[in-house]
Amino acid sequence: MAGPMIEAHALTKRFGSFVAVDGIDFAIEPGEAFGFLGPNGAGKTSTMRMIGCVSPRSGGELSVLGLDPAHDGPQIRARLGVVPQEDNLDTELTVWDNLMIYGRYFDLPRREIRERAAELLEFVQLSDRRDSRVDPLSGGMKRRLTIARSLINRPEVLLLDEPTTGLDPQARHLLWDRLYQLKRSGVTLVLTTHYMDEAEQLCDRLVIMDNARIVAEGSPRQLIADNVTREVVEVRLGIDADTAAEVAALKQYGDRIEALADRVLVYTDDGDATAGAVTSDGIGAVSVLVRRASLEDVFLILTGRSLED
Amino acid sequence: MSTPALVRVVEREARVYARLWRGLAFSTFVQPALYLGAMGIGLGGLVKAHSGSVDGLTYLDFVAPGLLVASAMQLAASESMWPVLGGAKWMRQFHGVVATPIRPGELYGGFVLWTAIHAMLGSAAFVLVAALLGAVPSAWGILAIPAAALCAAAFCGPIAAFSITQESDVSFPMIMRLGVLPLFLFSGTFFPISQLPSGLRPLAVFSPLWHGVELARAATTGHFDVAAVVTHVAVLVACVAAGAFAGVRTFTKRLSS
Numbered sequence: 001m002a003g004p005m006i007e008a009h010a011l012t013k014r015f016g017s018f019v020a021v022d023g024i025d026f027a028i029e030p031g032e033a034f035g036f037l038g039p040n041g042a043g044k045t046s047t048m049r050m051i052g053c054v055s056p057r058s059g060g061e062l063s064v065l066g067l068d069p070a071h072d073g074p075q076i077r078a079r080l081g082v083v084p085q086e087d088n089l090d091t092e093l094t095v096w097d098n099l100m101i102y103g104r105y106f107d108l109p110r111r112e113i114r115e116r117a118a119e120l121l122e123f124v125q126l127s128d129r130r131d132s133r134v135d136p137l138s139g140g141m142k143r144r145l146t147i148a149r150s151l152i153n154r155p156e157v158l159l160l161d162e163p164t165t166g167l168d169p170q171a172r173h174l175l176w177d178r179l180y181q182l183k184r185s186g187v188t189l190v191l192t193t194h195y196m197d198e199a200e201q202l203c204d205r206l207v208i209m210d211n212a213r214i215v216a217e218g219s220p221r222q223l224i225a226d227n228v229t230r231e232v233v234e235v236r237l238g239i240d241a242d243t244a245a246e247v248a249a250l251k252q253y254g255d256r257i258e259a260l261a262d263r264v265l266v267y268t269d270d271g272d273a274t275a276g277a278v279t280s281d282g283i284g285a286v287s288v289l290v291r292r293a294s295l296e297d298v299f300l301i302l303t304g305r306s307l308e309d
Numbered sequence: 310m311s312t313p314a315l316v317r318v319v320e321r322e323a324r325v326y327a328r329l330w331r332g333l334a335f336s337t338f339v340q341p342a343l344y345l346g347a348m349g350i351g352l353g354g355l356v357k358a359h360s361g362s363v364d365g366l367t368y369l370d371f372v373a374p375g376l377l378v379a380s381a382m383q384l385a386a387s388e389s390m391w392p393v394l395g396g397a398k399w400m401r402q403f404h405g406v407v408a409t410p411i412r413p414g415e416l417y418g419g420f421v422l423w424t425a426i427h428a429m430l431g432s433a434a435f436v437l438v439a440a441l442l443g444a445v446p447s448a449w450g451i452l453a454i455p456a457a458a459l460c461a462a463a464f465c466g467p468i469a470a471f472s473i474t475q476e477s478d479v480s481f482p483m484i485m486r487l488g489v490l491p492l493f494l495f496s497g498t499f500f501p502i503s504q505l506p507s508g509l510r511p512l513a514v515f516s517p518l519w520h521g522v523e524l525a526r527a528a529t530t531g532h533f534d535v536a537a538v539v540t541h542v543a544v545l546v547a548c549v550a551a552g553a554f555a556g557v558r559t560f561t562k563r564l565s566s
Contacts, residue, residue: 015566054407054565074410082408088401090321093328101321105409107311153409 003066005030005157005188006051010060013046020046022212023060028157033179033189035206037199037295039305042209044192045085048161051190053077065156078106081155081187085162087142091135095126095145098134099152106153113152120148124178140171147178158182160191164198176201196295208295210303220295227301228293229255231271235264235278236287246283253277258300265297314411318419319426321406326427336387337431341380342438348372348499349444364501366530373444374525375498377435378457381428382518385461386489388424389468390481397473397563404564413564414557421465421552428461429454439529447531456528460521463545466552473556473563492518497526520544 004027013021021043028034036044049055051064053073062069064076090098096117103113121127124144134142143163150158163179164172179202183189193199199206200220208216208223216223233254237246247259253274254266268274271290279288300306326333353368363371396403406416432454439445445453468484475481495505496518502510513519520541527533527541 052408054404056565074412077408078410080408084401084404084408086401088403088405090325090402091400093325097324097328101324102405102409104312104317104320105406105411107317107410149405 004028004063005065006190007063008061011047011050011057011062012059013043013050013055014058019212021050024207024209024212024214026207026214026217028188028190030188031183031186032204033183033191033202035199035203036190036192036209037194037196037203037206037299038192038209039194043212044209045161047209048159048190048192052080052082052159078153079156081150081153081158083143083146083150083158083160083163085165087146089134089142089145089149092133094131094133095121095137096130098145099149102149103152108153116152116154117148120151123151123181124148125174138171140167140174143167143171143175144178147175151182155187157188157190160189162192162194164193164195172198196299199295206295208299208302210299210305215302216298223295223298224293228297229267230269230293231267231274232291232293232297233266233268233271233274233278234287234289234291235266235283235285236262236289237264238284238286249281249283250278256301260306265300267293267297267301314415315419315422318406318411318416319423322420322423322427334431337380337384337427338434341376341431341435344376344380345369345373345435345439345442345444348376349442364503369442369444370446370530371501371526372499373439373442374453374529375496375522377432377439377453377529378460378521378525379493379496379498379518380435381432381457381461382464382521383489383493384428384431385424385464386468386485388427389465390472390484391478393420393469393472394475394478394481398476403560407564413560416564417469417556417560418553420469421462421549421556424465424469425458425462429458432457436529445529447529449527449531449533450529452528453525456521456524459542459545459549460517460524463517463521463548463552466549466556468552470552470556470559473559492516497522517545517548 006028008024008026010023010025011021012019012023024047036047038044046055050057050062050069053064053069053076056070065079067076069076090101099117099120100113103116121130124147126141126144126148129137129141134145137145164175167175179189189202191202203220205219207214216227218226235250237243247257247264250257250264250266254268256267258265266274266278275288275290278285349369349372353372356363356368403416407413436445436450436454440450496513496516498518502513502519505513524538524541527538
């Protein structure tokens with residue numbers, strides 16, 4: 001199809017007097033992995049629910065697959081896959097039954113669901129658990145089953161709300177790997193996350209949300225280049241240091257600095273030189289660390305707050 | 310050929326039932342059968358020794374349709390409370406359903422339809438046992454099964470519509486104790502409403518269970534008055550309709566807002 005898969009103009013969601021999404025604009029192109037990055041409560045889930053046609057918009061325009069969610073909800077949902085923030089599997093049933101039941105909600109013929117379910121269990125590496133009940137599965141396995149379930153209707157767009165929250169690192173990497181595979185097969189991925197590493201790993205393009213609004217948009221690399229210096233020096237100060245004085249002293253070393261509770265970030269284009277200068281200057285630093293700038297820094301600079309707050 | 314959404318929702322419930330029916334069979338079938346033995350035969354013997362009959366029926370014949378429909382009501386009431394709140398809040402499966410082409414109102418409709426079918430399964434087994442015990446004198450008795458199912462839907466519809474609005478289950482035991490239990494005892498189930506104090510008798514007509522029991526009793530005994538049957542069916546259908554009017558709205562509000 002021509003034009004974006006999903007397009008929003010001044011999209012707004014209100015619950016009574018509370019504004020959850022405040023007039024946001026975005027366009028998601030076919031085949032891309034698009035992210036909504038932001039802290040909890042920024043409006044990411046409300047936006048996803050509007051795209052998923054399970055929450056009517058309060059204002060603005062929204063088009064999904066060229067259709068209007070306000071009129072064509074069931075037709076749009078038939079072509080979407082949804083991985084919600086909290087698993088909602090039928091835990092007393094088997095892995096296999098979960099897929100069969102879900103396929104029937106899309107009115108797919110049973111034979112087709114059986115074929116598709118076998119392929120999908122292979123894809124998410126759960127073939128050996130097909131007759132297990134869902135209840136005793138690990139968190140990572142349940143997530144993978146939820147992803148398999150969301151693909152039963154061969155969706156054109158997959159919506160993932162905080163897909164790896166609560167998973168251990170190994171389970172996250174396995175999940176990311178599966179999502180890469182899907183992207184390569186042409187599925188458009190739309191995800192929300194409050195993990196900057198997840199956004200950097202998975203997203204071609206993303207928007208940063210804060211307080212119901214979009215504060216920045218671009219590829220991870222471009223967002224960093226536009227908003228932050230190339231490198232960051234993290235200076236940890238001693239507990240009994242005169243923090244205010246030392247933060248003031250650090251100002252001369254970087255283009256800008258951010259003082260956090262336990263450390264000071266010095267933004268600079270030459271991390272090693274800055275770190276050397278800070279160390280030799282005898283400022284009461286317990287440790288000095290040089291790293292590349294990340295989306296976390298972009299968020300901090302744009303909002304004055306840390307993502308994990 | 311597309312399958313109606315309501316049927317697709319019922320398919321899920323039937324699959325769950327197929328896995329778990331052994332656990333559910335006690336409350337839907339064994340328990341009412343035990344009641345039938347105790348009340349119909351034990352108490353019935355005493356009634357026979359003292360007054361001979363109840364409204365011209367043996368006590369066993371009188372009480373069997375009462376127990377049948379009262380069990381269907383109890384099943385419908387409890388299935389419309391905890392499982393509904395669970396689907397919306399604890400297990401959240403309902404949110405998975407409405408992410409597909411199924412609409413919240415269709416989920417509601419399928420849920421009520423399934424509850425009626427579930428009640429019908431238990432009722433069919435009960436009617437069979439009652440017939441073997443000689444408690445179903447008329448061949449019309451087969452129609453007591455859909456009568457019980459209709460009564461189940463009359464309770465499930467409004468209660469499910471209410472349950473989905475709740476944030477906790479604190480109100481559910483109250484509904485069972487202050488709503489379902491008094492209806493169970495005083496809706497012409499164990500004794501005719503003519504035994505009620507004259508001031509309370511007119512209240513029975515407000516009990517959907519009384520209409521359901523009268524309908525089933527007309528079927529099992531084969532003694533019926535067409536106008537009364539039409540009235541009973543109309544009242545129960547009105548309960549289902551009122552439930553649907555509310556349920557489509559409350560399910561939509563909870564699951565899609």
